Amino acid sequence: MYAEADLLPLSGLQHLAFCERQWALIHVEQQWEENRLTAEGRVLHKTVDSGVDETRDGVRMVRSLAVRSFRLGVTGKADVVEFPLDGSPPVPVEYKRGRPKSEPWDEIQLCAQALCLEEMLDRPVTEGAIYYATRRRRSVIEFDAELRQRTEAMAARMQELFHSGATPAPVLTPRCRSCSLIEICQPSAIGQRGSARAFFRRSVAAVSLREEGQS
């Protein structure tokens, strides 16, 4: 069990699942670069968060619900949690721009919310949903044993990396093309030589040396 002070942002799980280096740049080095994809996602979440709680068709919908798990060591917010008035298990709903991805990055984030809710409410949460803005409909996600294990492993890895304080070296892959941090990361320039911050320092030092040589 983790202490309150050790809880890490749940939203980091999707960054970590996408790329460990991206997670470290955002959550350890505190760097962030917005691109069109992240801007669209931010606007979508702002719209969802600005809504009010309501009850409709026998379901109480609670928005921006704070969640946490001392077992996983994460804390964050669920976009929407639906509580059926007939006593059925609650259903976390996550809103995403775009369409379903090739890997279960969004599913891991949603499952972490479900594990938080189970711990907080002491009741099972068996399925959730992801609403993709491009498709304008929701996909039902079952929280099966495999997804739960993967989510728990990801949360443990996030704690491990955070406490190591190390930024993993870049690995140039096709997903770098859609990464908002590619300019900061410099995956083809840095190679195995350390953090983006160190790369930035080296670059500044190189420019200074050049300028001194020209003066």
Ligand code: SF4
């Ligand atoms: S550019 Fe590539 S290696 Fe660098 S953080 Fe993004 S996905 Fe990871």
